[in-house]
Amino acid sequence: MLAGSNLSVVEGREGYLFLERYDGAQPLQAGADLTEWSRHTLALLRETFRARQERLSARNIGLVVVVAPEKASIYDELLPEGCAQDRPSAAERLTEALRQIGIRAVDGAGLLRRAKGAVPLYYDVDSHWTNFAAYRVYRALVAAAPAHLGLTPIPAERISYRDKPSFGDLGVHVSPERKGLVQQTEITGPDVEVTVETFDDREYNFQQHRCAGGRGRALVVRDSFTSFLSPFLSRTFAETTYISPSNALPDDLVADLAPDLVIVQIAERALFYAPQPLSDWNLRSWRQTFLETQIDGPARRHTRRARQALRMGNWAEALEAAQKASALDEDDHLVHNLAEARLHSGDPAGALACCEDATRPPDRFLLALEGYALWALGRRDEAIGCMRRALRHQPxxxxxxxxxxxxxxxxxxxxxxxxxxxxxxxxxxxxxxxxxxxxxxxxxxxxxxxxxxxxxxxxxxxxx
Incomplete structure (x- = not known):
């Protein structure tokens, strides 16, 4: 059932819907034969997490990883006839690879397969796990956390579940649209306070929750599956920070927040995207990345448009929007967007002028942009000097x-x-x-x- 240019759905047995394609990933096709994935991508993911573990351990920060399984990895008996999945699944293979190098990794696929019974773990019209399934994974995450954190899971008697009619994220995309049930959760106990919430056109998400009944601080690298975990996690920790996308763990953000524990939750479907090996090392600071477009002021609309155009490679539009934003920016908070737009538009001299004329103190991103501009202008020794100065900000x-x-x-x-x-x-x-x-x-x-x-x-x- 074709549901759009970047998403398609197939119907399996008993009316269960499965995600066939999403944003270039084809989880059913990729999961059918994991030979090449295991030979190439699995090793890259393992080494990426090894490096993250080493950086976190040097700061005395714990790490727990869980891969949220695809519905097809749990309910493969409900797949369409002729559709089979390789076993162990990609989620299980990554989990085992991480465990072999000493990383605390929760086997979500094995846990949920053992929990299959009368209560659904995934609904027919949705690609995500249910709240009941998420609670089981949550308890496993708490159990996997370092013992010295003293975490206590929310007891089951404080949680109630109810079903409500919904199209789900798959049912809404079939024709005709199909309504089913989606689970809702209610938890008694201390309330959760949302202290920060930013959302930037599906590029980045940053949320911070606080709960008086919680303990310690957690940084959760998340995707949409965490929406079902967050009611539990946010009541377990005194402060819980959620960031997305799930393929990046910005090192400067970790250094600034200094959490006790980092939880990385990544969907199994995301394992089939091409790795982004520099995702932890943005040139922009995390504050620019996550919070810049939340700044109130007359330049906000133009800044959001400039950032979106820069992401999409629309350099002319990015330049136009960045110029409008900079004209309204008296303190040069947004000059890096104009410098980047000019650099990509083939105007390194203009980009260099932006960097050199900025009234704000240079950060690593401005210095890097200045370096790229100098290199393009043939001033190579000066360009290398800029990169070295940028490294002083994040060695x-x-x-x-x-x-x-x-x-x-x-x-x-x-x-x-x-x-x-x-x-x-x-x-x-x-x-x-x-x-x-x-x-x-x-x-x-x-x-x-x-x-x-x-x-x-x-x-x-x-x-x-």
Whole structure:
């Protein structure tokens, strides 16, 4: 049943609807044969989480990961005839891979398969787990958290469930639309206070909840499945911060919030997207990323339009909107958007002028933009200097480390490039360009064995 240009639904047995395609991911097709996924993507995800675990452990922050299974991974007996899923599922394979390297990972698929019975864990018209299923996963998350946090799960007797008619996220997309039941939850006890809530055109979401009856602070990297977990999580912790998308754990945000525990919840369908190895290392600060478009003022509308156009690669529209926003921005809070738009529009001199004329103190993003503009103008030593100054604002930023290393290598300074590139692969082990340039740097320095190792790690053939 075709439901739109980026979403399609198929009907299985007993009227159950399954997500066939969403935003380029095809979970049913991808889940039918996981051979290539296991050979390539699984290793990249494992190493990404390994690097995250190491960074969090260095700050004494715990990490728990759970993959929310697709409905097809739990109710595969209800799939359409001729449609089968590979086993173990992608969710189970990643969970096991993480456990093997010492990461606390909840086996959501195994847990829910064992819980199948009279109470639905997924409804026929929706792709998400029910609140009842989410509660079982929630209890497993609490049990997996480090013991020293002293977390206590909400007891079952404080929770009541009721069904209400709804189209669900799948039923609304079939023709004719189909209504079924979706579960609602009520929890007795302390209320949850929403202290921050931002939403930016489905790019980023930032919410912060507080509960007087909770304990400790959690950062939850979430997608839509967490909507069913949040009523429980927000009453477990004294402060719970939710961010999306689920493929990024911004390192500067972790440093600023200093949570006791990070929970990463990612949907199984998202495992089939192409990895974004630098997602933890934005050039923009997390405050710019999550909160910028929530700033009140006359420039807000133009800023949102500029950001959206920049994301979509519509440079002319981005430039027009950024110019309008900057004209209303007396304190240069938004000058980086104008500089970025000019840079992408082929005007590095204009971008450089934005950076140099800004009245606000330079941050890592402005310095990086200045560096890119200088490089485009042929002022290469100055460009590298900008990247080095940007790294003072976030010394571990793998994006900046790679760029500094690549530029130094281009200029023939392999010895200077080497430590930058080694730091880049440590911070972003799935970033193939960093491995490639590290291999080239080692080769230039006569370390042929180390060069071959770097090329293999990045998925390249070793140079002769």
């Amino acid at each position: 571990g930023n793998a994006h900046l480390q790679h760029q500094a290393g690549e530029w130094l290598l281009t200029m023939g300074h392999a010895t200077e490039a080497l430590p930058y590139l080694e730091a880049a692969v440590a911070g972003a082990p799935a970033h193939s360009p960093s491995w490639y340039h590290l291999g080239m740097a080692r080769h230039a320095l006569g370390d042929f064995a180390g060069s071959a190792e770097a090329f293999r790690a990045g998925g390249f053939e070793a140079a002769d």
